[in-house]
Structures are given as structure tokens and as C-alpha cells.
Amino acid sequence: MRRVVILGRGGAGKSTLARRLGDVAKLPVIELDTLFWEPGLTATAPGRWAARQQELVQQDAWILDGDLGPYDALDVRLRRADTIIVLDFFFPRCAWRAIRRGRERADFWRWVWAYRRRSLPRVMRAIATHAPHADTHLLRDPRAVRHFLTRLSRDDQVHNR
Secondary structure (H helix, E strand, O other): OOEEEEEEOOOOOHHHHHHHHHHHHOOOEEEHHHHHEEOOOEEOOHHHHHHHHHHHHOOOOEEEEOOOHHHOOHHHHHHHOOEEEEEOOOHHHHHHHHHHHOOOOHHHHHHHHHHHHHHHHHHHHHHHHHOOOOEEEEEOOHHHHHHHHHHHHHHHHHHOO
């Protein structure tokens, strides 16, 4: 595991998982939201976003945390990923986390609400098309995330002995 992409609906805990995974796997974490959104929450132009991602994925090791929904260009980072983690948590959990985090725009809430119906199938098709080689993990609840991290920690301890 050297090049990891973390995807999922808003409020699923992508950034939290990325930080924990970065600690366990000793990989640098890059939060895509901070690079994508320009002042006034203006989306980066698609061509510029694809070029920026191309720069990022040239590094040898990384965790790219972020799902930008309809604004995203997944193919660039999926092609270089060796591991993909998709957080598919239920809407109420994600909504609660997003509300606690702060105010969000209406388009964010439409995306979060329709994620399973609209975005998740698009994400899974993109993975099948651009990253059939990647080790893909679909985690559906916090317990699955804890189990994944625990297993990874154990594997790391065994390999470092």
C-alpha cells in the first residue's frame, strides 16, 4: 500500500480515516478539498484540476483524501492508486457529522442525500474502468473501518519484526 485513494459521501469520515491510515502506513496525506476549492467555494476548472492531480500522483507514496462529487475527475488518481477505500456510510450518520462540522451549501446536501443512488455507482464504474488492478475496500460502517485499521496495524507489526 503506497498510493491510496479514499472516497465517500460528505461526512463519512474520509479525512479522519486518511490521518489514521497515514499514521499506520507512514504515508503522507493530501486533503483534496483544500486544493480544489478556491476562495468563495468556487470549483477549480476541470482542466486545471486534472493537471493538479497529475502533479500529485507523480509522487511515490500518498493518501489522497477526497470525493468532490460532480466536480471531480477521478480517473487521474484512480489510474495510479494501488489501494482504494470507499466509505459507504448511511445518510443519517454522514448528515450528523456534516452538521457538526459546520454550514454547507445546498449543492453539498443534494450530493450527500443522493450519494448512494447517483455518485456511488459512478465511483464504482470509474474504479472498474480506471483501477481494476487496485485493492479496493468498500467499508460500510465505523466498525468496518476500525477492523480495517486494526488488521493493517497487525500486518505492519508482523512485517516489521
